[in-house]
Every structure is written in structure tokens, then in C-alpha cells.
Amino acid sequence: MDYQDSLEFAQHKDQIDSLKDFRDQFHIPELNGKASIYFTGNSLGLQPKTTAKYVNEELEGWATLGVEGHFHSNKRPWFEYHKFSKETLSKIMGANPSEVVSMNSLTTNLHLLLISFYRPTKERYKIIMEAGAFPSDQYAVESQIKLHGFDYEDALIEVHPKEGKNTLDIDDINSAIDEAGDSLALVLFGAVQYYTGQFFPIKEITEATHKVGAIAGFDLAHAAGNVPLSLHDDEVDFAAWCTYKYLNSGPGGISGIFVHDKHGLNPDTPRLAGWWGHDESSRFKMEKGFKPMPGADGWQTSNVNIMSSAINLAALEIFDKAGMEALRKKSIELTGFLEFLLKKLEGIRIITPENPAERGCQLSLEAKKNGKAAFNQLTEAGVVADWREPNAIRVAPVPLYNTFSEVYRFYDILKQAVPNE
Template sequence: MSNIEYQFSEDFAREMDKKDPLAGFRNEFLFPQINGNPAIYFCGNSLGLQPKNTKAYIDKELQNWSELAVDGHFEGEDAWMYIRQKSKPALAEIVGAHTHEVVAMNNLTSNLHFLLVSFFQPKGKRNKIICEAGAFPSDQYALESQVKFHGLNPDEVIVELAPRQGEHTLRTEDIINKIEEVGEELALVMMGGIQYYSGQLFDMKSITEAAHKIDAYCGFDLAHAMGNAPLSLHDWNVDFATWCSYKYLNSGPGNISGIFVHERFADNADLPRFAGWWGHDEGQRFLMEKGFIPMHGADGWQVANSNVLALAAHQASLDLFQKAGIKNLRKKSEILTGYLEFLIEQISGESGVLEIITPRSPSERGCQLSLLIHKGGKAVFDSWYGKGVVGDWRNPNVIRLAPTPMYNSFTDVYQFGRILEQSLAEFA
């Protein structure tokens, strides 16, 4: 990145697109139209675009259903009984794990609840949970209800970490210091991998190490990190994680989630869990007998049978990820987001209209930049949308922009720069 001298010019942006080895993937996606033109779509952190091949992947399973009916569970190229296995290599590569440590299933908050059953087991004074203040509401609700399920008071048990006065993001040393301070009362650290509002990428390795030093579990909600930031969950010794597939994984609105469970728990049948038929030993599943025997690895946390049509849409995007390569996507992402940051700073200057609150270091963020709006409020966001920019407004006054490396271009970022330049005349 340091070797690139960014320029606010269309020629520069187009030259960067010509040099981009991933530029062709843009043609694999369908873009919405605004005022008759393709949108400048910076909202992959809320919902990724639809791959053009998604329909064909779903149609294939619909055809199998029409031709095979119930026999599709055991016949055909991707027999439904085992269809979850197809997504495992891509998921494992994206999160930095072994294939037996991951499985696609359920939805994010459902998975979080199932994992908390296993990894939040308060005993005596060891009953505290550490999370970031202002975590995504679904995480807050899940933690609150799990604490109440154990007969405890969320106000006494949940320890929320807020940035220092005058700052927008958490310092890693403050997180670790709090873990050490809570000490032997800590049962679990459960945070977002990337904070949805600020866009901060947490140091998951250091946080996990700190939690383990005092014998607490550590898990992450990777909704905004999955397919966006570099992950090495196995090597970091993270205990568990879950994510959604409809943001950067481009698998469709509300589509299937997935989980990671570290292999040290792969055969721990004594670990508490809410069991279901599809998590039972595959070789004995159809004996239909009492006595739950969990499958090896993350598969043992499955409850219901696989959602075949959801997995088909999921696979359409995962195949693109494997072709592009998560490391290649990350490399482009740092440069693309860096260009957006450069344009915002150069154009907005001392106007006082907006402030980037996402960390400046690429190692502390994904592709999202969160902009604090000091003048104009939501009218700024609405004006950008009217000119073709699809971003995300978050109350009270933040616009989130996510130039996604799989399908966004440098020209997209340049065109946004022109729109930003125009809007400053209105709101500065």
C-alpha cells in the first residue's frame, strides 16, 4: 500500500482497475439500479450482491427435487444427506480452520444460542461475560437471555467495554486489562470480530490468549468479519464462532449461518449442548434409538437437517471465493479501502462535515469505513443515495461504506469521491 500514490482522478482509478487481477469478478454479480444506472454499491456489510450463478445453483436442486423427490437424500451428484460437506473446504479456508471445525447450519443468532449452551456454563462466582458496549442487538439479546436462563442478573453478570472518553474504538490493552481484572470471575469473552458500528477489527488472537490465561472461554460473532478480514481461528485457539452468510459471503437475504468449534472439543461428548437428530452419529442416525452420540467436530452441534436450497445459494458464492482466494481479496481490500479513505480525507478536508471513526491501520479494520456526520445528519446520506450511492445509515449519525473487493472497483470509489465533492457544497 505504501508504494501506491493515490490520485483523485478518473484516469488513476481506471488504471488501477486495469491492473486489478480480481476485476473480472465484478461481472459475476448483479447490481441494483438507481435512477436507471447501476448503483455504487457500498453496502455489502448489510447485504451482499447476488452472484449471477445463484439461480442456476438453486435450479439444479429444484430439478433434483422434481426428478428424485425423497431419493435425492441419497442419490444424485450432491446427495442431500451429505450436502453440508460441499461448503466445508471454502468455509475452512475463509476462517482459517480445519474442515471438521466448521459447518453451515441454521441462522446466526440461533447458532449463538446453541454455542452459548455449551460455552457459557456459570459456576459459583465464575459467571461473568465480557462483551463490547454497543454490540449488535442480537448479541446483546442472546447474552441477556442466556444469563437469565441461568437465573442470573444481566446487569451484574455482563461486563461491557466502552472506548475511552473522546475515542471511538477500544484499545486492545484495555480489553486485556479488563479480562485480567475480572479474573477468576470471568466465564466467557464473547465479542464481535468486527464491531458493526465503528468497523473496528479486534485482535482476536490476543483477546483469546488473555481469556484462556484465566481459564475462561472465548468466542466471536463474525457477522462483519467473515469473508472480509483475515481469520486464523484454529491457530488463534478461539473456542467457538458463528457468522451469517448474507453480508460479505453474498449468499442471499437471511440465508444460512455457520459455526466454528475448535477441534479440542471435537469428541467431547460431555460438553453440554442442545442436541438434535442431524448432530447424531451419522453411521447410527437411522437406527432411530435413544441416546445422543455427537458427530465429530462442529457437525455434532447440528440440530436440524440441511437446508438444501439455502446451501445451494451459499455454494454459488463460496465457489467464487475459492476462485478469487481470500488472501487475494484481502490484498485488494486494503488498497481499495485505502483509496476511499484517501479521497474522503482529501475532499472533506477541514469542512467539519464528517469524520472517519474506523481505525486507520488496515490491520485494525476490514473494508468498512464508518463516517460520523457532524453536519447535515441523515440528509447527507439521503443526498448520496439520490446520486446512486448505496451505503448504510446507523443511528444516531453514522454512515457505513464498505467497498467490497469481490465486486467493487476503483472507479466506484472515484465516482463516490465526485459525489462527496458535490455534497460538501450543500452541507459544509
Template sequence: MNFENNLTFAKAQDEADILKDFRNQFLFPNQNGKEFIYLCGNSLGLQPKVSSEVLKRQLDNWANHAVEGWFEGKEPWMFYHKELKKLMAPIVGASPREVCPMNTLTVNLHLLMVSFYQPKGKRFKIIMEGGAFPSDQYAIESQVRFHGFDPKEAIIEVFPIEGEETLRTEDIVAKIEENGDEIALVLFGGINYYTGQWYGMEAITKAGHKIGAMVGWDLAHAAGNVPVKLHDWDVDFACWCSYKYQNSGPGGISGIFVHEKHFSNTKLNRFAGWWGYQENQRFKMEKGFIPEAGADGWQISCTQVMPMALYHASLQIFEQAGFIEPLRNKSISLTNYLEFIINEVNKELGFEQYKIITPKNPKDRGAQLSIIAKDKGKEVFDGLFENYILGDWREPDVIRLSAVPLYNSFEDIYLTGEALLKVSQKILNA
């Protein structure tokens, strides 16, 4: 597509957008009666308008049924998670029995590592991307310490080659092969939170399995953003938060994936709880843990009804939109246009004030562009906020902007570029 840096072009693209009406299903932040252009869905998604209605329905169930709400009403809580499983599965390329909504992201990461990080002899190391989100770093450090290893010896981090901002899939694969007989677990984030790079998940998973390791993914920035095929790619396990691209609210419930090939593996460790016990025998209260079939067997605590209700509200919007493929097509167009607009701002300024460090190829990125501001970046970011553009700042010099296809528009992108140019000219010439 030949892009144009004008409002007429942006509005024409929005008019032709088959997903344009979904924007009306979300609430945008505002100050002084003016709405923000919201480009921060990579950190916290917007609230679906239906959220309050869905949540109220469960509050009414609680009010009207009290404890009987577990078995009475239109959506008995005992089985409520199964409604979500049907809608979660297409988002991550899985079958419903391979996914389950439960807990929060880092809790699930720990629980899954209990099962899938089983160091033995020489094979005790975990390989991950350098610069992963701190939660992943801390979780992995504590897991290897729990098994009696020094993180400096047990964790292999892969960093970009000197002079580059992102990793090459071939370098990750080469590092896996180089340390093959020592690696017990390959554990990466699907999309790096800082650079916005989408890793070559299929190739990395294949490489991990080739050397005999388990392979898991933290999909915090990937689930609901890019099309993943966890089952077909033979991924062993994955987990994700739902409050970013899946709009389930701050601290929203997490989801897990466990490949069905592991369901009958009795050698897997797991931390058990009552809610993961065999469903049709659960209320017999007997000793001796027998897991429910599928990912549900990794549950520990009972259904978190209210967080699930908020997640359910958003998942139904994904279903209406046709799940990931239509959203992905729009996402690519929006992000390409954002890239074009940022380059246009640099042209107007006469130099490269803004360097995009997210990969240029759409197959290597999702909805986020990470931009290094070479001068006075924080002042520029604050200036954008003052002009009702809400993105995300990461030290020391990166502005993250995420154009979410469910609720962002081409006009949003154009107006962001217009504001960025105005703010830049004011601050840089001061």
C-alpha cells in the first residue's frame, strides 16, 4: 500500500476497515472532557463497555444464589471456566482442553516450571532471551536456585550481536545447539516487551526439541496480538496474562496451555490443589491427588469468578471479530502506517530523531513499535501526553506505541504523527 501523510487518507482507510465498529465497544480515557488517543494496549488494554454488565451479572448471581451460585443460575461457577476455554483456544492455536484460565501470569509460570523444568545430571540449564521482562528473570532465577543451582551457571541468556537491537532466530537456534546436552528448558517470551520483537517461535521450539529439551513460552505480549499455533508447533507449555491485548482489566486472570501429549505423563511433577482434582470425584474429598484431564489438572484454587467474567467480556468481542486473523491483517496495516508516519516526522525534522528498534518485517513484530528518542525523549513523551496521546515510556530512551486493531484507527496514527512533529519542533528547538 502507498501511504499518505494526510487526514483524508487516514479517514478513507478507516471507512474501508471491516473492523471499524469494534472501536465503539471500548471506553477511552479522557481528561477535561477530551478523549486520549490510546496507544498503550501493550501495557493495559481498554475496558470493553460490556464489562460492567458481565460483571454485574455475576454479582447478581452472588446476591441471588450465594453459595448455590456454584451450581445454580445460567452460568454456574463450577463450570464457568469451560465457557472461557472455548474462546481462549482459538487465540493461542490450541484445543479447549489444552488451555485453562487461572491465577496470574508469574504464578502460572512457576507452576508450569515445576512440571517442565526437571534438571537431571548434566542437563540442568535454562536458555532465555537476554533482557526479558523482570518477572521472567526473577522466576527463572528462583527456580534454578530452588533446584540447588547457581543462576550464573544454570541460565544461558542470548543477546543481540553487537550493534543490533534485536535477536536473530538463527543465533538463538545456534546457541541452543551449542549447549544442547546441557539444556533442560528453553523458555522465551513470545514477543519481547522492550523491543517488540516477535521471536521465531516455531523454529525455536523445533530446535529445543531436537536437543531433547522442553520448550515453553511466556505469551504476555503475544496472546491476542499475533497468531500463534501452540498445538501445531508442538509447544510443551505456555502462559499469558490477559490484561494487555485481551482487555481483561488490571491484574486480570492468566491463562495456561499444556500440550495434550503431556496429559498422560505421570512423571511430570506438579503442585496440586483441590480444584485440579478429577472433577467428577472432587467432592468426595478423598486423599491422593488424581488430576482432572487436560490443562484443568494444573488448577490449584477454585474458579476466580469475577476476574473470569471480565476476561469473558473481552473474549466474546474477539469471537465477534473472527478471532486473530482479521485482527492481524489490520494490525499489520496500522503498524506499517505508524512506521511510515514516524519516518515522515523525521523527514520534517531533517534528521533521525526517532529510531524504530522493532523489526521492520511484519512477520517479526506485533502491534507495538518501540522508538528510541535520540534527544529529550522523556520531554517528548510528556508533551505527547499533554496533547492527549497516551503511549508508554521505558528507560532510558524508548517510547512504546501500540496500535491495537480492536480499537485503534488510521486517524489515531495520523494525529499521533501530527502531535509528535509539533511537540518535537517545540522541545528540540527550545
């Protein structure tokens, strides 16, 4: 696309944006008495204005119906609440409705899934991750390896970028998988790397993993609602995500899981059982003997967190109206415009891949000097971005509520903070 270095160009793009009205459906935080340039939806998404309505409806149901709200709510009976998000989630994840369910929190879900899919033997016990994976993933994997009695340093394989590069090539990943071979039990990657913003090739990683007889799983924390996913067709074995980033479902919002039907529809797939994962037709008989619900629902342990799920439904309603295809199209243009402008700044280096297919909304920037000072200047000027040690400013123009004009204003502010040498 032909971009122009002007505010007028940005304003024109905003005028013809088919998604422009969605911005008005969100609360925009203020800094210094003015609407902020909120570029940190990759850390915490903004609150939809319908959130209070959804939550208040459940509060009213609790107040007027008490326990009967489980079955007799006028709008959404609590007993079936986990079902109400399935259709939209299946579109976002590229999955069958039976393969997805909202539940728990992200790291809890990773542990539940690892119990099912990390089944090490004396010969096949190793796990591959990207080097510098998000700490929760690192800690979860470390504890699972030790739980099974293996040495962490021996069992974990971290894939590092080539010398002088910040991101991984697919051959880096494939080589590690091939080299591990029959010793490999599991590959667990963050689909979008939190620090660099790299979107990993899920299909290729899964194929390479299955070729050596291992299981492929993904943490979708920075991918869900950000990049196109086709988990079912890509034959991914399992995945988990949070909803408080691009899915705009509130701090600590409810998580979700994907379990491919080839596993989820098999009642003999091992798992940690809880009563909400038990066959719903006999759940309240309180009998011994766990009979799992088919699909991802069989991994539920406790009954649904209704308030957090209500927030999630408010956000998913917006995604249903906007559609991931339109969001992705705008995201590529919005992030591309940001990249075009930032390349004019000699004091900034972009470490996120240039290829739009290898990234989502986020660009990770490194200042050649005084990065933290530049970040502080951005904050003082009304920009909400994200600093990550040792030297990254993470910027995420989200297509649902960010504008081309904001991208240009951000560039204008950053130009003052990191002048060309």
C-alpha cells in the first residue's frame, strides 16, 4: 500500500475506514485530561461500553432469582453459560464449537492441558519452546517436567534466533524438532511472541511436530483476536488463551481452551476431572464415576465464573459484528502505516518481522539510546504504550478502537523523543 507522511493522509484513512464506528463502542482512558493514545491492547484491551449492561443483567438475575438463575434466567441460564461463547470463539480460533470452551485462567488451563498432553516416557520426554517465552509458560513447563521426575535442563530445549537476529526462522524450529526426534514429547510455542511480536507459522510447526510423533500445543495469549487462526485445519492438538488482551474482557478475564476433536471426542484422553466436565445430563445425580462431556467441555473442572464470562460475552458480541477478516485487513494497514512512519526515525529499530503474515498488531521498538527516557516522554505526552526490559517499547494499534490519526500523532511525539542523529 502507498502510505504518505501526513496527518491529512491519516485523517482520510479514518474517514473511509469501514470499522471506524467501533471505536465509539469502547471507553478510552484519559491522560492529562485528554483521550490517551492507547496502544497497549496487547497487554490489556479497552472496556466495551456494553460491559456494564451484561454484568448488571447477571447481578439482577442473582438478586431476583438467587440459585434459580442457574436454570430460569430470562436471558442466559448459568448452567449453560459456557455454551454462549462457543460460536464466536470457534470463528476466532478457526475451530469447531465442540473444540473450544471458556474457563479458568490461562496458566491454570495450560497446566490442565499439559497434564493431558505431556505424557513423558523414559525415551520420549523433551519439550521444545521458543527462547524467551513468556514467564508463565516457562514456569508451567518447568514444574510439569519436574512433576514427572525429569531434569529440567535436560528435558527443555529452547530455540534461539540465529546470530544477529531477533526472531526465529522456520528452519530454526524445524531443525530443533528434527534433532530432538524420538526424544520429543511436546512442542509448546506462544503463537505470537510477547516480546518481539513475531507470529509463528502454526501449521508448519504442527506438521513438523507430528512428523516425529510429538504433540503440538500453543499459547494464544497474544494471538487470540489479533491474528487469523485455523486451529482445527492445522491439526493443532491443544491451545489456551487469555481474553484480557485483544479480546477486551477485563483484567484477569476468563481464559479458554482448544482441544482438537481427535482428542476431545475420545473419552479415554487423560485429564484432571471436575464436576463441570462431567456429563451434564447426569451431573446433578452426584454419582461416582467420571463421564466426560464430549469435546473441550470435558476439561472443565468447576462451574462457570458468570461475571467474568458476562464481560467476555459483551466483548465477543463486538467481534461477531466486526468479523476477523475485516479486523485483520485493517490491522495490516494500521500496523503497516506505523512501520512506514517509524522507518523514518534513525534512532529507532523495529525488531518485529517486516512481513505482515509474520506479525499481528504489535510492533516492538528498540531505541538506539535512551530508550526508557523516550518511553517516559511518550507517557507524558499522553501515549499509553508498554516498556519491557531490557530495551523494548511495545506498541499495538488495535483495529477495533485505534485510528490512523493516532498512529500519526504517536509518530510525531516519538520523533521529538528520539530525534534523528
